[in-house]
């Protein structure tokens with residue numbers, strides 16, 4: 001039997017990330033997590049705060065999978081194109097992350 005491991009020791013995080021800080025400023029958000037490759041870059045949230053939110057973790061893990069499936073640079077390019085076309089909220093990679101995180105955790109809070 002496998003239980004969800006909320007401490008996620010294999011999940012790489014980078015706290016106080018300057019890149020996440022830029023995104024946080026642009027988005028006007030209190031807390032930001034952004035995945036680059038296999039690392040979750042955090043700004044405004046500690047690793048513990050991030051890991052305590054199962055739906056948030058699930059959402060970012062979908063992005064880690066997307067990076068793995070598409071390749072880092074192709075995914076960044078596709079993600080930016082998609083955002084330019086339809087915006088952040090309707091970006092198909094965000095829709096997928098949002099829906100899968102909700103399905104896995106039964107939540108419904110995160111964008």
Ligand SMILES: [Zn+2]
Pocket residue numbers: 059063093094097111
């Ligand atoms: Zn996302």
